[in-house]
Amino acid sequence: MAGSTSRTVHDIFQSMEYGPTGASAATAQAWLESRSRALGLFVDGRFLLPADRQTRTLTDAKGDSVCSVICAVEQDVSQGVTSAASGFRSWSALSCHQRAKVLLKWAGALGQYSQCVVEVSDLSQASCSPASLVRLAQYYSSWAQLRDTLLPQWSPLGVVEVVVSDDCPLYSLMLKVLPALAMGNSVIVVPGLSTAPSALLLAQLLTEAGLPAGVLNVLTGSVVNLGATVAGNPTVNSVTYSGNKQDGVALCKTTAGAGVAVSVSPVVGASCPFIIFESADIDSAVDGAIEAAFKKRKEIQWVLCVQESVLDSVVARLKLRMAGLKCVALPSEADRSLVEAAVQGAQQQGATLIQACGPPATGLQYPATVLCGVAPSSPCVTSPPPGPLLPLMSFRSNTEGVTLGNHSPHGHAASIWTEDLTLALEAAKSLSVGSVWVNSHSVCDPSLPTSGHKDSGTCTDGGQEGLYQFLQPSSSPPSLTRSSPASLDYDKFGSAGSPAIVPTARCVCVAPKFYQQFVGGKSCKSESGGSVAVQAPDGTSVLAYCPDGGRKDVRNAVEAASKVQPGWMKKGPSARAQSLYSLAKGLEAKRQEMAASISAQTGLSLDEADQEVELSVGRLTDWAARCAQGQGSAPAVPQAGTALSLPQAMGVVGVVLPDNKPLLSLVTLLGAAIAKGNAVVMVPSQRYPVPALTFIQVVQASDLPAGLVNIISGARDQLTVALANHNVIKAIWYWGSPEGCQYLQHTCTGPFKALWLHSHEEDARWAQPSTSLLEETWHNATQWKSVWIPTA
Template identity: 75%
Template sequence: MAGSTINTVQNIFQSMEYGPAATPSTATAQAWLDKHSRSLGLFFDGKFVRPADRQSRSLADSKGGHVCSTVCAVEADVSQAASSAVSGHKAWSGLSCYQRAKVLLRLVGVLGQHGQCLSELCELCEASCSPSALVRLLQYYSSWAQLRDTLIPNWTPLGVVAVVVSEDCSLYSLMLKVLPALAMGNSVVVVVPGQSSAPPALLLAQLFVGAGLPAGALNVLTGSDMSLGVKVAQNPSISFVTYSGNKQDGVTLCKATAGMGVPVSVSPNIGATCPFIIFESADIDSAVDAVIEAAFKKKREVHWVLCVQESVLDSVVARLRLRMAGMKCVALHSEGDRVLVDTAVQVAQQQGATLVQSCAAPTPGAQYPPTVLCGAAPSSPFVVSPSPGPLLPLMTFRSNTEAVTLGNHSPHGQAASIWTEDLTLALDTAKSLSVGSVWVNSHSVSDPCLPVSGHKDSGTCTDGGHEGLYQFLRLSSSSSPLPRSSPVSMDYSKFGTAASPAIIPDDSDPASAPMPYLQFVGGKPCKSVSGCSVAVQSPGGGSVLAYCPDGGRKDVRNAVEAAVKVQPGWMKKSPSARAQSLYSLTKGLEAKRRDIAASVSVQTGLSMDEADTEVELSIARLSDWAAYCDKNQGGTPPLPQSGSALSLPEALGVVGLVLPDENPLLSMVTLLGAAIASGNAVVMVPSQKYPLPALAFIQVLQASDLPAGLVNVITGSRDELTAALANHSVIKAIWYWGSAEGCQYLQYTCTSPLKILHLFCQKEDGGKDWTKSHPSLLEEMWRKAVQWKSVWIPTA
């Protein structure tokens, strides 16, 4: 207790003071920096390179002292690094799985030998990362390198992978991308625009090569801003770009690379708002200690919001006051941050919030005391847009349902911490929260064996676990869905605004007039909101086969509203119940097979026998998806520490499908089956060229027992409907087959909120062979239709 002369056990428990910490030494890291003259170059071809006439940036420590300088790479350096990576990929991928695993395992020993240097360098650069955490990463991914061909057959590495991070990204987040990419046989170009992670990344690259990694398999480029990542993505040797860091830089990268033909995945793991939920059944003392550690004593990569059940509010606040008493002020990055913190506190007090502070706020300066803002509302500015300082908003709830609502209020879906001794309540809450990681009676723990997806606006890919490996692999039988190209000059505001061709009345016999079709929204056939129609041409383009509705933005809005209402209930259905619904859809297709085959034949020009074959394949494909419903349901991966964990696949939500022209029926049921078998709802845009099979399929949907609104079919201009899907905030993913301009538009537009994109540029000579039914193809599509959640349950 403060002021006591004797530290008794009782005093220690009352004050919860930490013991004195030894002053850390940085002698080893300083010696390594001195060896490089405190001027670090770039790293490629297995060695440090310092090109002449390059700008450099100076890195200072927390006390303002000079640590080192890093080079700002230019276009020529990017070309050299990419060339080095191509050579490195040939050498690295040419090794056997055992040989690659042996190199990664050798790194464990190297890190043990030089872990002190790495730890000290991270401390100097304020990029804290425990060497033991990196050792765990190496051990985990070296085993996957060993077992890749055994447990992941029919998949091959992408080639050269660019790993881009923001300035505030941790070294652990960087290596969580680098190591699985290497383990799968890719070479890597690491792009570190910032300074804090650059020196440790360069040291690790040196250690990797020293452990036997072929020259060029790992390259590091440093720079001054995100433009360096864009330059790397432009290089034709790059097969895939994956980003980790803050949302702003991720959006910049996505927009700048739109139209280049390179897939980009984003993990914005910095700055998200995460709920810390304390139920009345929690161990309050442990929960309060944990929230103080998470919010005030660890480096804050996320913003926590404390949610407390009303019945224990007074108890929690009293313990917060006790634990926070005497805590020192937290250093801010700049005087500008202090202004933001002061403004947030003033706004909070004006809105009725009360403060719990460790001490009085000092005179203006780059520091501020830990502060709890009691009485916050979900819409408060300091909750919606948190300031960078040590502020912890506190909100209250009454019921479990209200706790979940508060937890899901944030646009982010990165993580949540739940505190309760009731395991049933914990698991029920964990499953209801739209986040990638849930910690029960713990916080901020991680292990690479668990897959984590960014839910909502917190990412477009899965990292960790078996599932996280697939972003660095492609099916051996498939090629890149997007050809490398230069972006098209286009006005994004005008995409999809072209008027549909007008329908001119003629004097033909009404008895032979083309048949009008309806679209399908909310379980009912209906006209488009505009009331207009478009003509469906025969294969040769000489005559009009039918008229279909000319759907638009309002039709998409209505379809999404219907899908949102039904999707949660569909997702909560048991896998066997979803399977039965898909089997009923299969039976309905079989009952209508002659009518559907006729629509395929008339639309595409195929013979009736060929059309019937496509219907037969479609029936078999739907049966495959019905059987697939309950075959992949996650698991309980073993942890290297006490406790248990769950790995859960979850539906994405509402998925937009812009369907291909090839095999219009078979491709439609393949994509539709993948989406709804996983628990998603769907808004489908049939092929603009061949829409009749999808419109005829509406009869099958009507006769099935699928919930009304689960599947919606909207016809019309592909570009206009694509733009409507892209600009709807509720749609989580878009699977698109279309033009290069459409792919570029989606890459540029689907950044706020982030959408998961699977883009395919259709070719005139045909594209994907939909008639193949390989297990890996089904697995690939199923993985596109789910996102992963990890739930941690400690036992000690």
């Protein structure tokens, strides 16, 4: 160590201590002093410090005050949104080249002021490398340049709100802000307390780089309350959140019903597996585990999974490497209490400890601790507290190791260690996470698309796929209608029963037909045994009786779908394409019968109904042709190594169909879902269910595996509730009422479900050969995984 003559390099290596950085905070202190250590808002290209505002105090790692941050009020929000709307007009009017130049100039400014950026982020405990920010700026400047060339049928959303929690890293914030700007949007940032100083500094540098006034505004305050207030303004077109899950859930529930889409990326606090197979380089794996688990600041919590054959070797090396490690600083006394409670609970369940030293009696310090022999169900594994804890579990076979890795409710990332490339790739594909690092950890690059899996969010960040959350098809209106949240009783929503069917004395020439629904590959009645009367187009007679499906029918359908979906996903694209071609051929064979059902149900002429059938056959053929498209890539990345971006199926998708084009909308959504390897549970239009129930004959005659496609008729709200409350369903596509959209936004947060919501059912694009509709549907049927394989 510096200043010591008795320590050798070997001694320092054995202790694995961090050397002194020698860095000061003089530049950051000077910037804070220039703002009188009272950071205001950044609106319309300048700092504002309104009087009579509540403040929050930001402290550093030692507990000393760094600065104060004001809490914006309704007046500040209104001013910020007005500025953002004006900024959007000027920013979107620029050419792609002009927007790219601004982002590139900002990258240069980051290099010039890198010392200030580093010190400010370190002081506020939101450390971020300027090199990573420069890489972000350079990558998204290229997309700003190529937007109109590569995404010609897409346009910016308008005003985008980016919200991050108090403990969110700065990199995660800019991973949202920069692509939104690159696509031509204006942005309102609601940063957490720790990221507020850095966000204000970067906003200042962006403005100095030529960003028009109002394009980037920063409003500080309580994340959830302020974020919901900004989202409630009708000028805001989209909300995206990054941070811890608790604030993300609260924001979703608070903004439900406002008519604005909210995407969530809980990147903080996730429990991620660190898997060491027997074929790993044990020394490198142990060093990587210690670095990942016990560095000063980490956003995720690691769980160490070790194959039994090398368990003793790993434990011995852990004891050796951890000897002499310093205690790690904790943010608060409350966090220390949580850590101590987790350690005591693990010991009571039989875990043993590996520690460099005993914990201090008092203070915000705790030693690096490995909890050996914990159970997969232990709280320190499923919901580990913030702190220097590393639970350790063992497994026998490679398959069991992957299963153990998938045990976590979170699907953020995983690190796997093995010298067997075949095992590495098989494990990477089988792990239900967004990022997989092979013989490495915590590597990121904006070129790699990563989706939230399980409870790790509802959107994709990075790569071209991550841009779509900030774009909308140019030919379509907004999918949600802005409104004030309805006074909705979420416990009673969808509980109203279907009207009773009673015999009438009215004479009819033709008896109404009784239809059946389709669950698990079989036509069947509803579990309740009830039926719903479907009115003829003239409203004077009953056209048919359809099953009145409910929660038990959805349960049976999801059970069947979840069993068949993994095998269907593993089929090659050509096999799925052949099944879709077969489905299209079967629909063509029943063309007259399908046209007659559409005409009888909707009142269209036979010629118009036949045209819808013809379009439906063509749409299924389109999806069959697309099966082999978008099969992933190997993006070029600046670091040494090979990176893969892999598209994967969502899983089981619930689809609530619109009234408009009852057959064409069904095959459009069905084809996209199963072409990507998903299974579906579909709810036909409550008003026009007959075409969908007639289509069951086409599905039965196809070679699709039983349970892949399920069609359940009944009351839309009741079936929407059943879909929303089933944990196996990964995504819901919904065309229905604003109240239904509000219910789904409020309810689908545990675990998070990817929502594609439409509060108005009319969509003229169903019958149009719109490329953007197919791209949008394809995008919503896919989630992405990035795999990183380093090289020497």
